[in-house]
Amino acid sequence: KSTFDPKEHQHMRYNPLRDSWVLVSAHRMKRPWKGQVEKPSEDNIPRHDPNNPLCPGSTRANGEVNPEYDSTFVFENDFPALQPDAPDPGSDHHPLFQTKAARGVCKVMCFHPWSDITLPLMQPGEIRKVIDKWVELIEELGPTYPWVQIFENKGAMMGCSNPHPHCQVWASSFLPNEPALADRTQRAFLQEHGEPMLVQYARKEAQVQERVVVENEDWLIVVPYWATWPFQTLLLPRRHVLRLTDLTGKERDSLASIMKRLLTKYDNLFEISFPYSMGWHGAPTGTHLTEDMSHWQLHAHYYPPLLRSATVRKFMVGYEMLAQEQRDLTPEQALLTFVDVPMRK
């Protein structure tokens, strides 16, 4: 019998944050692809389009006029999935027909006045302003809401309906499924092992250096051992940090710098403006602000859909939806691809 080689032999890897397994079948990369190809991302975006509701000076759906902003700009989503005042559906429900109240606010945050720029092309000082605004939003919404989800959908492939560089912030009266799961797993890990899960994880990854994409004094970005998406990454502070609001000024600067390095790598991987969904997970807020949340470690997930090229994506469909997530190259193979990518802009 041959010895186990992760590049040749399918196996499963455990995702300790999600308490679930991913099937890794690296030999599947050999299969020819005759399925759907994606449209290459648009590259003729005008710097300023008066009809784009995200541009400075534009009129939005609700009639409001955007200021002539010259850095970041935050406004309430005109079609919010969460509103602050939805009535309560009551509580006397059959176990198979359960409904629960959901309240919150949805905001949109423009990163820059120009539509034809993206985070990796922005100056570190401009990215720092984005980070400062994220911190402000957590400070503003955190006391009221237990969860403030900051996320960016980048690229049409990721359902982004506006090319202007922006992210969204959805704050909710409840802890959504994914953070509730991460809360449970991180809590159990600290209890069992005496150290926060992702603090230990960052230290181990920094030691073995098998999956580190970029790093600096304060931060580490890895293709996690349990990555699901082909070029998924996990951004981690080196020290124990609960929330974005706990970062020092120096850490915000070094975060701007490492984000720029990661996103430049992404863009150069297939020589396109790389699509992804990303988001921040920090310790829950609201009433949790005064609780012991030391099992949490701040982190950001990057979930990019592409697999082989600018136009061939990984489809998470039949088997993945009905049985288990599956990937076609090992995280270590993904890392090697990253290492080969030049850092030019």
Add this chain to the structure above:
Amino acid sequence: KSTFDPKEHQHMRYNPLRDSWVLVSAHRMKRPWKGQVEKPSEDNIPRHDPNNPLCPGSTRANGEVNPEYDSTFVFENDFPALQPDAPDPGSDHHPLFQTKAARGVCKVMCFHPWSDITLPLMQPGEIRKVIDKWVELIEELGPTYPWVQIFENKGAMMGCSNPHPHCQVWASSFLPNEPALADRTQRAFLQEHGEPMLVQYARKEAQVQERVVVENEDWLIVVPYWATWPFQTLLLPRRHVLRLTDLTGKERDSLASIMKRLLTKYDNLFEISFPYSMGWHGAPTGTHLTEDMSHWQLHAHYYPPLLRSATVRKFMVGYEMLAQEQRDLTPEQALLTFVDVPMRK
């Protein structure tokens, strides 16, 4: 304060099979869509293409020649994600770097010799042969493997790389995440309520008739109360059935008939060959074949991606990946859309 109206007020619904919540924000349908539009599905598929490895008489990647089959045809996937003989990765792993063995087989099953036909256009007798073959595959692989996942990815949008009507069967040496979850939740429900979850659920849905898409003497298809995808459906037997292998001949016939009715509705919804991923969940097999699995009820999930039209899909991206699934119309509104759909072919 106004009274709660699910069509106007966002709320959460509980998915008892997945023990998680979905955010329902029906008012989001009002938002304009300027994002990615999908390519309409191809409609110039030749009935027979000698270069298509799924056609009768074609030579496949491994050099084998397909027989001139005239009904269903099953062969081993030439690029399998699971193979029967992968070496064991060992078991002495750090808790954050856990690997587990994964073994199995992957098969492809053609539904029909023609490439330009789909299940809803096939005769009930032809669909019955597909069902008979599914049963045979569970009989063949079930004794060896605890889980035999039958699934169909239909349409390029769902990552299907070959237009020839077919499904896949991936049998594994492990219980994947999704069935492991459904096993846990169904087991707990039976223990607590004295009746299998989905037997009770089908009975209730048949009574209230608010979410029933189609039904017959043996089967019921509903937009589940906790549906995530806009036009998601759940296919349920009326009586308690553990596995496809337990169906009577009459139930296989009525299954063929109700599948044809559902899929015809789907095709007529936006007047295209409707894309989806579907798959069967029955009680686990392998050593579970001799255990008490009466908490299970056989069911099939249909997960179609489209939201508003043939070309506008629902993107499960940023918020959905990082926080919680979210839908833009209520399951009852989806049902009303189904009811309005004519049954013409």
